[in-house]
Amino acid sequence: MRIRVEAAAVWPGGEQGWWTPGQVTWSANRIESVGPLTGEAADVDRVIRVEDGLVLPGxxxxxxxxxxxxxxxxxxxxxxxxxxxxxxxxxxxxxxxxxxxxxxxxxxxxxxxxxxxxxxxxxxxxxxxxxxxxxxxxxxxxxxxxxxxxxxxxxxxxxxxxxxxxxxxxxxxxxxxxxxxxxxxxxxxxxxxxxxxxxxxxxxxxxxxxxxxxxxxxxxxxxxxxxxxxxxxxxxxxxxxxxxxxxxxxxxxxxxxxxxxxxxxxxxxxxxxxxxxxxxxxxxxxxxxxxxxxxxxxxxxxxxxxxxxxxxxxxxxxxxxxxxxxxxxxxxxxxxxxxxxxxxxGGVSGRLEPGAPADLIVVGTRGTHLTPVHDWSSNAVYAATAADVRYTICNGVVLMEEGRLLTIDEEAVRREAAARARALIDRSR
Ligand SMILES: [Zn+2]
Known part of the structure; x- marks a missing residue:
């Protein structure tokens, strides 16, 4: 499975600046290419297009x-x-x-x-x-x-x-x-x-x-x-x-x-x-x-x-x-x-680069608090919050898609955690 994310901006880490727009392509769990977005995706099984998205290393x-x-x-x-x-x-x-x-x-x-x-x-x-x-x-x-x-x-x-x-x-x-x-x-x-x-x-x-x-x-x-x-x-x-x-x-x-x-x-x-x-x-x-x-x-x-x-x-x-x-x-x-x-x-690079594990996130920038964009780094650090993240990808696997968790039944976990927290307090009294 080869997946490509296309977004308004990509920061690969290191000394490299932002690519606007940019893309990241990975196959299985490794990044194959990352860089400015040019032309149509070829030979990919899936394109995740987030037009207002900002991509960071996970x-x-x-x-x-x-x-x-x-x-x-x-x-x-x-x-x-x-x-x-x-x-x-x-x-x-x-x-x-x-x-x-x-x-x-x-x-x-x-x-x-x-x-x-x-x-x-x-x-x-x-x-x-x-x-x-x-x-x-x-x-x-x-x-x-x-x-x-x-x-x-x-x-x-x-x-x-x-x-x-x-x-x-x-x-x-x-x-x-x-x-x-x-x-x-x-x-x-x-x-x-x-x-x-x-x-x-x-x-x-x-x-x-x-x-x-x-x-x-x-x-x-x-x-x-x-x-x-x-x-x-x-x-x-x-x-x-x-x-x-x-x-x-x-x-x-x-x-x-x-x-x-x-x-x-x-x-x-x-x-x-x-x-x-x-x-x-x-x-x-x-x-x-x-x-x-x-x-x-x-x-x-x-x-x-x-x-x-x-x-x-x-x-x-x-x-x-x-x-x-x-x-x-x-x-x-x-x-x-x-x-x-x-x-x-150790064991990961923390950058988006060919050969690195495909660990990346897409932050939506349509929010009122993220408008306009003069400086992508400034918006990512000083204006964005955890709630603005729309995609989370780890080891090539999409764990959250458009704000929906794919590996965890969130409501069930919340319910169980609240019940266990109450029981814990009762037990310790
Ligand atoms: Zn500690």
Whole structure:
């Protein structure tokens, strides 16, 4: 099956500008050609023509806890530790594998609606997460969350490695297992070393929260004389591919360590703002060689999985931090959400180029809030929202067509998720 999308504008990523109008053609799951639209399509089985459409590489969400959609809006606006220990942890203690499946599937539906084709997740019941990813048609870099206190014998770490091996190559290669040591304040240096050794010997990437709050950095320096990034580096965590969530409070030496590592930092501006943690200096990190991606964090902290909102927040945050509107350009947010995340996660390119996986989205630009078009990048980042996405295509498969989800029974999932969320609260009382 050879499919071609023809649209008003195509941005392939990288340094290339927009083709207006443009086309993307793919066969099976690989892109064959992308470029300006010239002449009629020949030898294609299907043409998707969106005359007001804007085509982007599929967005990637570099940091998520997708199943936490079941806890969306619970105890918002309370201090972080109170929110975690009094509200989230007691509920998580009662979660079942099927809750995690349904919660993740609900998030997959939301992500497909918002033009996200893949996400990096850290949670437990990872087989349920992987099943939801398999069903949805999305890509998932799935890390089993690990906390030292829950894993005195190392069985959970062994299970995490076993999960990654078992899913390798399944779901057309859309599921990639990783190890997810939660953070240095929940995993001590010895435990982090064990995780790092397992990652190296099993050739797995690592997903970890580092330097999310200033308190965390201060505590780490007081306790160990090291920043969280230095502590992770000392334990060997940066010797494998590493997905560092947040990195809000990076020091000079942290940026140096991260610039030399494979992977990078996934910036989560909405979560960091909502939890009052501050803003990562993306401009400086990039200047010093750190790869920067973009993510939402879990829907219990960010409330939505709208990567268009994250792109806006990323740009606003840098302009606020530097008190300079020219410090960050719209196209840089697009790059972070596509090839920035791709470089961090591995296995995909985040660009529309021949030979790359056919992961792309079409955003409708007929909306009142998108009229007129003076600058396509500006409209895509500063004006478009998740609700404007009309087609989401992952691995060559159309997952959403004209706003209709093709792999998930959305209404059934919504109903079941709401019922499970209510039952979860009843059980935990
Ligand atoms: Zn997180």
């Amino acid at each position: 967005l990637l969400n570099g940091h998520n806890h997708a199943a936490m959609s079941l806890m969306r809006g619970i105890a918002d606006d309370s201090p972080l530790m109170e929110w975690l220990t009094q509200h989230i942890f007691p509920l998580e203690a009662h979660l079942t594998s099927e809750d995690v499946y349904v919660g993740t599937l609900l998030s997959c539906a939301e992500m497909i609606r918002g033009g996200t084709v893949g996400f990096a997740d850290m949670y437990f019941f990872v087989d349920a997460v992987a099943r939801a990813v398999e069903t949805s048609g999305l890509r998932g870099w799935i890390a089993r969350g690990l906390v030292e206190a829950d894993d005195p014998g190392g069985e959970k770490l062994a299970e995490a490695v076993e999960f990654a091996h078992r899913w390798r190559g399944r779901a057309e290669g859309r599921v990639v297992g990783m190890l997810g040591p939660h953070a240095p304040y929940t995993c001590g240096p010895r435990y982090l070393e064990r995780v790092a050794e397992s990652a190296k010997s099993a050739d797995l990437g690592i997903h970890i929260h580092l330097a999310e709050s200033w308190q965390e950095v201060q505590d780490s320096q007081q306790r160990f004389g090291l920043t969280p990034v230095e502590l992770a580096a000392r334990a060997g965590i940066l010797q494998s591919r590493v997905v560092v969530a947040h990195g809000v409070h990076l020091q000079d030496q942290d940026r140096k360590l991260l610039a030399a590592a494979q992977g990078g930092v996934v910036h989560c501006p909405v979560s960091n703002a909502k939890l009052g943690n501050g803003t990562m200096d993306v401009v400086r990190a990039r200047r010093e060689g750190v790869t920067v991606g973009l993510g939402t964090d879990g829907p219990a902290s960010t409330n939505t999985l709208d990567m268009f909102l994250e792109m806006k927040a990323m740009a606003w945050g840098q302009k606020l931090l530097h008190r300079d509107p020219a410090s960050f350009q719209a196209v840089e947010a697009l790059r972070a959400a596509t090839e920035g995340n791709a470089q961090i996660l």
